[in-house]
Amino acid sequence: MAHLEVRDVAVRFGTTAALDGVSLSVSRGEVVGILGPNGAGKTTLLDVISGIERPQKGEIRLGTADVTAMPVEERARLGVARTFQAVELLPSLTVEENVLLGCQSRQRSGLISDGLRLPRSRRAEVLARREVMSVLDSLGLTLLHETPVASLPLGTQRMVEIARALCMQPSLLMLDEAGSGMEGDMLRRLGALIARLARSGTAILLIEHDVEFVLANCDFIYIIGGGRMQARGTAAAIRRSPLLADIYLGRAIGGATAVA
Amino acid sequence: MTAGLIFGALVFGLAQGGAIALLGAGIVTIHRGSGVLNLAQGAMAMFATYIAVGVAGASGIHPARSLLLGAFAGVVAGAALGVLVDRVAMRPLVGRPPIVRMTATLGVLYILVSLSQLIWGATTRSAPTLFGAGGHRIGAVVISNDSIGVALVALALAVGLGYFYQRTRLGTAIRAVADDRENAGLGGIRVQWVGSVCWALGGAAAAIAGIMLSPTLGLNSFILTLLVIQALAAALTGRLQHLLPTLLGGVGIGVLTALLRAILEHVTAASAPTWINLTDVQDGVALAWMIGAILLWRRRSRDASGQTPNRSEARIAVDPAFRTAFLVVAGLLALVVPLFLHASTLYLLTIGxxxxxxxxxxxxxxxxxxxxxxxxxxxxxxxxxxxxxxxxxxxxxxxxxxxxxxxxxxxxxxxxxxxxxxxxxxxxxxxxxxxxxxxxxxxxxxxxxxxxxxxxxxxxxxxxxxxxxxxxxxxxxxxxxxxxxxxxxxxxxxxxxxxxxxxxxxxxxxxxxxxxxxxxxxxxxxxxxxxxxxxxxxxxxxxxxxxxxxxxxxxxxxxxxxxxxxxxxxxxxxxxxxxxGPSFVSGLPGLSRLADPGDVAGILLGALLLVQVIAFPSGLSRPLLKAEAWVSRRTRGQLGHSATAAPVS
Structure with missing residues (x-):
């Protein structure tokens, strides 16, 4: 059974249907990609899955639980982690402090123990920092751990956001345009990271403009347009799809008018 | 209790509410025109009312005319005050987050209150009514001329403001600016000028509200200033944007307060509860009204950016060893200094x-x-x-x-x-x-x-x-x-x-x-x-x-x-x-004989707040911390220590 199950979801903004009867599933260890032109509803779909947007219709299941009505933070604690198209980091904090936030729900320390610097808080902090350093290590960010994120280039900021998501030890990881702003070498590292995470049993759902990246790294691909699923299949099958040319050229598909 | 009492409270509440509505309308006008939530609206009303009363008392002409002259002077002063605040304090803050600009109005409030105490003293005065003493008897109740006059003036001004917004070019320009500042500017509207006009209108509305309310409330530096709470509750009814709900809200608050007070006086006549002070029930009504208004807003109101008046910036790293040394010195100073202080200075240090x-x-x-x-x-x-x-x-x-x-x-x-x-x-x-x-x-x-x-x-x-x-x-x-x-x-x-x-x-x-x-x-x-x-x-x-x-x-x-x-x-x-602050001011040569040092210190604090918000948004501690970091780097260089990563402490 799939880990994430999206069934017949509909979201409407005023009179526009952003999503209209969309279904999708991702299993543990599977990498699923979503392709589609601007305004097709890709980010809205991730928002619905992470809980930022509430669907008017349909159902979202995670594992055995129905999470359709669950707020964002509770889903996060169930193991849903994501990155954002417009990076959501805390600019005045360092890389390490930002990534430490990913550990916060597993850290066993509260207001009193933190404020009084009790051993309990100290232990939790040492443990979390060790974990963060190993994640930063694996992403090649170790040397930057004391740098304020505001001073980093966009591609590196996206890596920091991924590091924060990894520290949540997610069962489902969603990447929203994680590769944009990254250059060749960094992009290859991102691909390797995705493969490694999938092998360790994480369900991965990614949105990407870079069609080649999606075709190279995903097991299964959906093409979305005008708020509806237009095609789906393995990377090999999608490569033969006539819709792919439209996406390469940035043309609207499924009768949708492209809105940036 | 009799129906007559309720009727009397109703009319009184209508008049009070009308004036509150006017104060709220001023808040809305300023917010629309310049995007600033003016917490000094009540303080502006207070200051203009003092001027009105002063002019009326000093003109030396026929009492009836002197009152009108005073009111006129007060309204002009209110408008001028609005323009002054806009030019001096608000223009430099255009484009800064709303909360920062609101904080600046707190500086204005502080200056006006301190200045008024300095000029007019701390005692509460009675202000004359424009509408003459006496009243009309309706059934068993006497409705004072003042109540009737205030209600009528508020009604007339509300209608006038509505007409102004809907039917005049300037009103249209204000609405355009309120909807979209940038586009209004591109469309040829002088946005800053519209902002000043709104501040003038808001100041004039505040003056009228103050002049009408002070005969019943009394006039000192605080009563009208804190009336801003009720005015804000009224303005929230109109989401700080719409005039009609604001006016209705103000009237509603006034009526509700008056009725509640009448009922409570009746109910608790025999034994008043000791755990709550029911004579100041107006604040309770205002808070309940605010909560209700906010709950009725469909979506949460958001500021686009920045919640804090002091900008959030990266921490300044200080060498841990140096920080420890610094803290030890500070601790020793705190231990030794109190021993050698004069009693009054010691008192100030404790209060500090x-x-x-x-x-x-x-x-x-x-x-x-x-x-x-x-x-x-x-x-x-x-x-x-x-x-x-x-x-x-x-x-x-x-x-x-x-x-x-x-x-x-x-x-x-x-x-x-x-x-x-x-x-x-x-x-x-x-x-x-x-x-x-x-x-x-x-x-x-x-x-x-x-x-x-x-x-x-x-x-x-x-x-x-x-x-x-x-x-x-x-x-x-x-x-x-x-x-x-x-x-x-x-x-x-x-x-x-x-x-x-x-x-x-x-x-x-x-x-x-x-x-x-x-x-x-x-x-x-x-x-x-x-x-x-x-x-x-x-x-x-x-x-x-x-x-x-x-x-x-x-x-x-x-x-x-x-x-x-x-x-x-x-x-x-x-x-x-x-x-x-106050004792520093009284230490200045000559000043202590001229004025109450507390008031001058208040003016200075208000001015300091304005200067700070406008010119140094991070606060005074920031440069000090930077200096500390600089010294720590220098000493480390001198001693030849190598930089070590801060361990988890």
């Missing part, structure tokens, strides 16, 4: 320590949590009066009463946090102003606490009766609480607070419930403020209501912003500033 703790509660809440609060002095008051009762009635040990008083203040903070859950930024400020006035006006001034402007003694234990020892004790508590708040900043709890402050999206995405964090921050902040209140009251041995009002909360925010809410150092600077 208590203020610093109160401002520390804002460093936590605003600097780390991103929430604005104008209720901190009320939390102080809860702590102080709780301690007074615990010591006097429960004969509790001081050492137990002190922390317990903080714990008693904490739920007040939790409730405040809960009330403001649906609000953001400036809305939180408005709501906390309402909460603070209710806590102080309804509960702290209740009979059990001495009633009205009453006070209770707070006796220090024998071990602290010596003033040097007490000073040490206050400074130790300050140090402990600073250590607590600083520890939070480096641990999970602090990071979670910062996350909620800077990006609620990011916070929720990693599993943080922002509402829980907000309630937690308010509770802890109220706890700290409560402790500060007990220590403050202990300095003079008495908890007095008039030290814990909304105006004191505003002073705390002002000192805090000047000191810098981004760091604990800012709290210390702000506390010292607030305690020593």
């Amino acid at each position: 320590g208590a203020y610093a703790i109160a401002i520390l509660s804002l460093v936590l809440l605003t600097g780390m949590g991103g929430q604005f609060s104008l209720a901190q002095a009320s939390f102080m008051g809860v702590g102080a009066f709780a301690a007074a009762h615990l010591l006097r009635d429960a004969h509790m040990s001081y050492w137990l009463a002190l922390p317990l008083s903080g714990l008693i203040a904490a739920p007040f903070g939790a409730i405040t946090g809960w009330i403001t859950l649906r609000a953001q930024g400036v809305m939180t400020a408005v709501l906390t102003l309402g909460v603070g006035s209710v806590i102080t006006g309804l509960f702290l001034s209740a009979t059990v606490n001495g009633g009205g402007l009453g006070s209770l003694t707070v006796t220090r234990p024998d071990a602290l009766s010596d003033s040097v020892r007490y000073c040490w004790f206050v400074l130790v508590v300050l140090a402990v609480l600073i250590a607590f708040v600083s520890a939070l900043r480096t641990r999970r709890t602090g990071r979670v607070m910062l996350a909620v402050r800077d990006s609620e999206t990011a916070a929720r995405a990693v599993g943080v419930n922002p509402y829980g964090v907000r309630v937690m921050a308010f509770s802890l902040s109220a706890f700290i403020a409560g402790i500060a209140g007990v220590l403050y009251a202990g300095t003079g041995g008495v908890a007095a209501v008039n030290a814990f009002g909304p105006f004191n909360s505003i002073a705390l925010v002002a000192s805090g912003v000047v000191g810098g809410l981004g760091s604990a150092a800012g709290a210390v600077i702000g506390g010292i500033l607030q305690a020593t």
Whole structure:
């Protein structure tokens, strides 16, 4: 059974249907990609899955639980982690402090123990920092751990956001345009990271403009347009799809008018 | 009770409500035209009314004409005051976050109140009514000419304002600016000019409201100034944007207040409850109205950017060894200095320590949590009066009463946090102003606490009766609480607070419930403020209501912003500033004979707040911390130490 199950979801903004009867599933260890032109509803779909947007219709299941009505933070604690198209980091904090936030729900320390610097808080902090350093290590960010994120280039900021998501030890990881702003070498590292995470049993759902990246790294691909699923299949099958040319050229598909 | 009494209250309430509505309409007009939420609206009304009364009294012509002349002068003064505020304080802040610009209006409020006390003194005057004494008898009730006149003027002005907005070119321009500043500018509307016009209109409306209300309310520096709370409640009805709901809201608040007061007077005539002060029920009505209005807003109001007046910036790294040395020196100074101080200076240092703790509660809440609060002095008051009762009635040990008083203040903070859950930024400020006035006006001034402007003694234990020892004790508590708040900043709890402050999206995405964090921050902040209140009251041995009002909360925010809410150092600077301001001024040659040093210090603090917000948004502590970091780098270079990564401490 799939880990994430999206069934017949509909979201409407005023009179526009952003999503209209969309279904999708991702299993543990599977990498699923979503392709589609601007305004097709890709980010809205991730928002619905992470809980930022509430669907008017349909159902979202995670594992055995129905999470359709669950707020964002509770889903996060169930193991849903994501990155954002417009990076959501805390600019005045360092890389390490930002990534430490990913550990916060597993850290066993509260207001009193933190404020009084009790051993309990100290232990939790040492443990979390060790974990963060190993994640930063694996992403090649170790040397930057004391740098304020505001001073980093966009591609590196996206890596920091991924590091924060990894520290949540997610069962489902969603990447929203994680590769944009990254250059060749960094992009290859991102691909390797995705493969490694999938092998360790994480369900991965990614949105990407870079069609080649999606075709190279995903097991299964959906093409979305005008708020509806237009095609789906393995990377090999999608490569033969006539819709792919439209996406390469940035043309609207499924009768949708492209809105940036 | 008779129907006649209700009818009388209704008419009285209509008149009062009409004037409140006018004050609220001024707030809305200024907000539409310039995007600023003007908390000094009541202060502007007060100042213009003083001018009106002064001119009327000094003109030396026929009384009826002199009153009209005075009113005219007051309205002109109000408009001029509005333009002045816009040009001097608001223009430099265009494009800054709404909460910053609102903070600047607090500076204006502070200056106007202090200036008015300096010029016209502290006694409450009676202001003459424009509409003559006497009244009309309707059935068993006498409706005063004043009530009828005020209601009619308010109605006429409301109709006039509505016509102005809808039918004139200028009104259309204002509406265009309110809808979309940038596009209005591109369309050829002089946006800044429209802003000034709105400030002038708002100032004139404030003047009229003040002139009409002061005959019934009396005229001093505070009554009209704090009427802004009711006016804000009215303006919230119109979402700070719409005139008609604001006007109806103002009338509704006035009528509701008058009716409730009449009913309560009737019900409690035999035995008034001692735990609540029902004569100041207007603040309760205003707060309830605000909450209702905000709950009715469909979507949460949001500021696009920045919740805090002091900009959030990266921490300044200081070598840990140097920081330790610095703290040791500071500790030694705190130990030695009180021994050599003159009694009056020692008193100021002690008070400054208590203020610093109160401002520390804002460093936590605003600097780390991103929430604005104008209720901190009320939390102080809860702590102080709780301690007074615990010591006097429960004969509790001081050492137990002190922390317990903080714990008693904490739920007040939790409730405040809960009330403001649906609000953001400036809305939180408005709501906390309402909460603070209710806590102080309804509960702290209740009979059990001495009633009205009453006070209770707070006796220090024998071990602290010596003033040097007490000073040490206050400074130790300050140090402990600073250590607590600083520890939070480096641990999970602090990071979670910062996350909620800077990006609620990011916070929720990693599993943080922002509402829980907000309630937690308010509770802890109220706890700290409560402790500060007990220590403050202990300095003079008495908890007095008039030290814990909304105006004191505003002073705390002002000192805090000047000191810098981004760091604990800012709290210390702000506390010292607030305690020593008046005596610093009286030390200036010649000044002490001319004026009350407290008022001059108030004007200076207000001006300092404006300068700070406009020119140095990070607060005074920032350059000091930078200097410390610079010295630490230099000494490290001299000693030849190598930089070591800070271990988890």
